[in-house]
Amino acid sequence: MMAEAIPSETTNRFDPVRLIDQHQAGIWRYLRALGCESALAEDLTQETFLTVLKKPFDDYNPSATASYLRRVAHNLFISVQRRAGKVLAVENVEKLDHAWSRWVGDDSGEELLEALRDCLPSLTQRARQALDLRFQKKETRQNIGAALGITEHGAKNLMQRAKKQLQNCIEGKLK
Amino acid sequence: MTNDPNDRIIDSCLEELLGGQLPPDLSEQILTALAASTGTTSSESASPGSTQPGTSQLQEPIAPPIVALMDGVEQVSKENQPPVPTIVQVAQPASQGSRWSQIAISASLVGLVVSLGLLALQQLAPDAQNEVEVTVDDQELVDPLNLDDRPSSKSENQLPLPNQGLVNDDSTQSDRAERIAHDGLFGKTDAAKAHEEQRPLSNRMELPWSDEEVVAFIDSEIAAGWSQEEIIAVDRIDEIAWCGRVFQSLLGRTPTATELREFAADESTTSYAGLVSKLLATDAYNSEFSERWSKIWTSELIGRAGGKRRSDLASRQELQTFLREKIQARIPYDELAFELVAATGAKGTSSEKTNGAVNFLLASFGRQATFATSHIARVMLGQRVDCVRCHESKIAGNTWSQQRFWELNAFLRQMDLAATADGAGIILVNVDFMGEGDSPESAEIYYEQPDGLMRVAYPRFLGGKTVGIDGRVNEVNRRTELARFISKSDEFAVSSVNRMWANLFGFGLVNPIDDIGPHNAATHPELLKVLSRQFVTHGYDMRKLMRWMLLSDPFTRATARPSDPPQIVTSHSGRPLFSHFHERVAEKTEVLESLRLVAKLQSGETISPSEKLQMEELPSLLALAIGPVEIGARDDVAEIIAPSELQVFSDKVERKATPMVEAILQSTLQPLAKIEHLFRAIVAREPYSGELRLAETIVEQENGYQILWWVLTNSQELTPPELTSQSE
Numbered sequence: 070m071m072a073e074a075i076p077s078e079t080t081n082r083f084d085p086v087r088l089i090d091q092h093q094a095g096i097w098r099y100l101r102a103l104g105c106e107s108a109l110a111e112d113l114t115q116e117t118f119l120t121v122l123k124k125p126f127d128d129y130n131p132s133a134t135a136s137y138l139r140r141v142a143h144n145l146f147i148s149v150q151r152r153a154g155k156v157l158a159v160e161n162v163e164k165l166d167h168a169w170s171r172w173v174g175d176d177s178g179e180e181l182l183e184a185l186r187d188c189l190p191s192l193t194q195r196a197r198q199a200l201d202l203r204f205q206k207k208e209t210r211q212n213i214g215a216a217l218g219i220t221e222h223g224a225k226n227l228m229q230r231a232k233k234q235l236q237n238c239i240e241g242k243l244k
Numbered sequence: 245m246t247n248d249p250n251d252r253i254i255d256s257c258l259e260e261l262l263g264g265q266l267p268p269d270l271s272e273q274i275l276t277a278l279a280a281s282t283g284t285t286s287s288e289s290a291s292p293g294s295t296q297p298g299t300s301q302l303q304e305p306i307a308p309p310i311v312a313l314m315d316g317v318e319q320v321s322k323e324n325q326p327p328v329p330t331i332v333q334v335a336q337p338a339s340q341g342s343r344w345s346q347i348a349i350s351a352s353l354v355g356l357v358v359s360l361g362l363l364a365l366q367q368l369a370p371d372a373q374n375e376v377e378v379t380v381d382d383q384e385l386v387d388p389l390n391l392d393d394r395p396s397s398k399s400e401n402q403l404p405l406p407n408q409g410l411v412n413d414d415s416t417q418s419d420r421a422e423r424i425a426h427d428g429l430f431g432k433t434d435a436a437k438a439h440e441e442q443r444p445l446s447n448r449m450e451l452p453w454s455d456e457e458v459v460a461f462i463d464s465e466i467a468a469g470w471s472q473e474e475i476i477a478v479d480r481i482d483e484i485a486w487c488g489r490v491f492q493s494l495l496g497r498t499p500t501a502t503e504l505r506e507f508a509a510d511e512s513t514t515s516y517a518g519l520v521s522k523l524l525a526t527d528a529y530n531s532e533f534s535e536r537w538s539k540i541w542t543s544e545l546i547g548r549a550g551g552k553r554r555s556d557l558a559s560r561q562e563l564q565t566f567l568r569e570k571i572q573a574r575i576p577y578d579e580l581a582f583e584l585v586a587a588t589g590a591k592g593t594s595s596e597k598t599n600g601a602v603n604f605l606l607a608s609f610g611r612q613a614t615f616a617t618s619h620i621a622r623v624m625l626g627q628r629v630d631c632v633r634c635h636e637s638k639i640a641g642n643t644w645s646q647q648r649f650w651e652l653n654a655f656l657r658q659m660d661l662a663a664t665a666d667g668a669g670i671i672l673v674n675v676d677f678m679g680e681g682d683s684p685e686s687a688e689i690y691y692e693q694p695d696g697l698m699r700v701a702y703p704r705f706l707g708g709k710t711v712g713i714d715g716r717v718n719e720v721n722r723r724t725e726l727a728r729f730i731s732k733s734d735e736f737a738v739s740s741v742n743r744m745w746a747n748l749f750g751f752g753l754v755n756p757i758d759d760i761g762p763h764n765a766a767t768h769p770e771l772l773k774v775l776s777r778q779f780v781t782h783g784y785d786m787r788k789l790m791r792w793m794l795l796s797d798p799f800t801r802a803t804a805r806p807s808d809p810p811q812i813v814t815s816h817s818g819r820p821l822f823s824h825f826h827e828r829v830a831e832k833t834e835v836l837e838s839l840r841l842v843a844k845l846q847s848g849e850t851i852s853p854s855e856k857l858q859m860e861e862l863p864s865l866l867a868l869a870i871g872p873v874e875i876g877a878r879d880d881v882a883e884i885i886a887p888s889e890l891q892v893f894s895d896k897v898e899r900k901a902t903p904m905v906e907a908i909l910q911s912t913l914q915p916l917a918k919i920e921h922l923f924r925a926i927v928a929r930e931p932y933s934g935e936l937r938l939a940e941t942i943v944e945q946e947n948g949y950q951i952l953w954w955v956l957t958n959s960q961e962l963t964p965p966e967l968t969s970q971s972e
Contacts, residue, residue, distance in 0.1 A: 089274055094267040101256040101265075102249075111268055118274045120696070123281065133681035133688070137698055140680070140690050163612065165249035170682055172253055185257050204255075204262040232254050239254075 085122055092135055093118070095177025096142050099169055103146050103162065113149065117142040135177075139166070172243065181239065188238035196231035199224060452781045455517075455792060458774075462796040465771035469821045477823040480800040484508065487519060489825075490794055493748055494523045496536040520794050524787045530572055538568035540747065545584070545623055546607040557670065558607035559600075562592050566600025577740055577784040578731040581624060585727035590664055590671045602672040605659065609672075613656035617649060620656075624730050625706075626739030626760040635694045642763045643707075650691045650701035655726035657689060658717055674723060677715035687715025705729040735760070737776040741789065742766075745775075748793050750826030755819070767819050798822040905949045915943060922952055 096117055100110040120141055143166060173181055189197065195217060202208040202216060214224035259265045453461070470477055481489070487507045491499045499507070507519050523529045542550075542564045551560025570580050589599030591606055608615040614633055621629040631637060632649045660675045679687030688700045703722050704710045709729055712720040730736050739760060746752035753772045754760045766772045775789070782788050793799060803825045820826060908918045919939045923931045931939060942948050942955075 085275065085278070086271065089271050093270055093274075097267040097270075098256060098260070101259070102253045104252070107265055111270060115270050115274050115277060118270075119277055119281065122274075122278050124697075130681060130683065132683045136681040137690065140692070140698055144692060144696070165252060168249035168253060170678070170680065172250075178257070181253075182257055182261060185254075185261060189261070200258060201262055204258045205264075207263075232251060232258075236250055236254055 089118055091131070092138050092177060095135060095173065096138055098178045099139050100142055100146060102169060103165060105146065113142055113145050116145055180243065184239045184242040185235060187242065188235050191238055192231050192234065196227055199228050200231055203228060450781065453778055458778055458792045459795045461774055462771060462792060465768050466798050466822055469768055470823055473821060475821055475823045478802045481802045486800055490519060490523065493794065494790070495529065495532045517795055520791050524791055534568045534572040537571050538564050541567050544743065545604050550607045551603060557609055558603040559592050562600040563603035577786045581736060582727040582731040585620065585624070585730055586724045588672055588674060590669050592669060606672060609659070609661065613653055613659055616656050617653040621652065622758040624739065625733070625735040626742060626758050627735065628759050642761055646691065646693065647699065647701060648707055650689060651704035654689050654701050654703040655722045658715065658722050674717045674721060676717055679715050684715045686713050688713070706735070734776065737780050738772060741772060741775045741779050744786065744789050745793060748790065749798065749822055751820040767821060801825050905953055908949060915940065918949065919943065919952070922956060
């Protein structure tokens, strides 16, 4: 028996604006985590909503909707990668999808970002400096090492340890 | 970029926080693009479900992207069940104008056609709605085959049709459904129909038959098949050959001289049954029997190479040990299957609870349990489902659908791995499954259809039985429920019987043995059905099943000779009808390795430890004849082997090999031709070049042709017992 209509009072009335407003940031962030550059993430975010909004859709549960949107975005991302002739380890994508589900709630990642913001002060000054150079100034590891008076390999290790520390801190806050 | 998913998430967050790469507001672009694609303005696209008087509004969804297909929900407990099939009411933006009217009319027509199609499908295949509920307690079996001529409650609404939901040809569906309802999933030959009219089975199906009744039924069904195809069965083998065949089948070796003498001395009419009973039921052979069949079933469960590589998650040895203990303890096969599917615990010896059964699922762990889904379906249910993971089956008559695959997969999503306390081992555990919507109370999974539509799936077994949708283990242990469903299903019983038949007769009643279904008819459908029912009625006793097959007439038939006329060898359809015994054709590597080792041993060369392991693949008597060899040295044969074993070898060779080997020796054939003759006669093919070279060195030695004969004859068998002296 296929699905049948349910009374309108038992479901949310379909509202594209609300849907986009509630979920676009999360989808964009998800695509960035998958490895999209900013421009591609924007394109695929737009494509995700167009794909979903062109067909009838019931937004009865924010979690389910978010998951559904992520799955659509995920498939679009894989399609783009394949069209571009890039070899994609689907298993890695699946792992990331699983990790995302675990870390990010229904708030499109706001809680995660808030936790990260609270955890950044716990880093040492050198570690924070390294991350700033990496993500703010977009410096290479070599330049980061030079700025901190360490080797390139040392800079890499420093940032890895810092991110691991942040991860542990975030996990503690999100529990 | 790093492959660690957590690291990548942190990176993207840091780029946002530190790098200032904030998510853009794409609302305007999206709405504008949406409007452009639908021919409305963006403001109209933004208004939620507004309607205007006088315009038509779509009431019927064309194809909801998320649908919870939960047919027959009313049949099961209402508690914690999947939500009522949802839909989605379309809130299409309304507008005026002839274009919208045309679109609305077209959409209504499409909706009407879809609805009519769905209604027709419902009439033909309501799936679970009228299915008889089966519980473990009452042990009733749902009968998908329905031999009765009178329509059952199931056949009134027909069996599930193939390609449900994708039917295009309505005119053939009713014919197919009628045929399935009347003849069952496996079809029915004309001979079987005539046979059934003489002896109706329906009133005896649920009662346990005696061994004699079952064996007589096997014989009559097989003979009916011969008669139908105008096949003449080959002659029966003599009692000595039969004895050897039984020993090979059950224990993987030839009988000793004493065992042969004891059997030959029993001239009673029950000598054959007595031998089978002795090998299957007495403690004297239990260890040997368990050893052999634990190896066979290990290969069936995780493949010939499973668990052998260092990188494998599963341990072959631990699984084999587990199976050996269970077989030795005579555990019913349904209980064994239950343990394999529901297993948790450490895979190997550790300080924590070890459960060798976990290695069955460890062998296919990963990929969101998709491998395990296919594996369980193939091994436990005899059904191939790899393709329907991604799309509906393209095979006419196949009842599997993409939805059914993912519903089965949903049972396995609580599986996970953990480390032992010392960190050195792996434990298979069940953990709470949050669902892909991150809601454990309604732990769903999503999958994508080829057309891009996303669908939702909850745990459901073969389109029938469901469990609660909660993903938390303490609420619903999905794997335990699945194990229960599988072990009590008709499909499991049929698959188990078919596999055992293939093990003993070389071919199953359905071939390939992991592709059972309406699309792949059994050669003897009634036989398969009755054996399956009796297997269940007799408590899933595998030894009892073996007994019936070993005592049947087809097991006494000789192999086909090249000189036999065609009407003896094959049926018109080319399918095996067991008018002759089917020797398993030895694979190239088996024979080659056997020949290589024999040649090396004969020459006195030392063997490596790995070759010592390979020696265990050689037939025991042949290895005894050559002599057990210590690593790095070759011991004198006479000092190691007990005289009785040598005598057995020579007796056996004289009795069995003499006619063929003597004929070859006395012939004027060149050695090459003699070797080729032996290959053709025994393994039914010409020797490969490597085999030929090795065979030539072997026949140059004393008793060379006899040894070659033994190698070829026994290369088809599985691993024999350890190389130890056999006490008499």
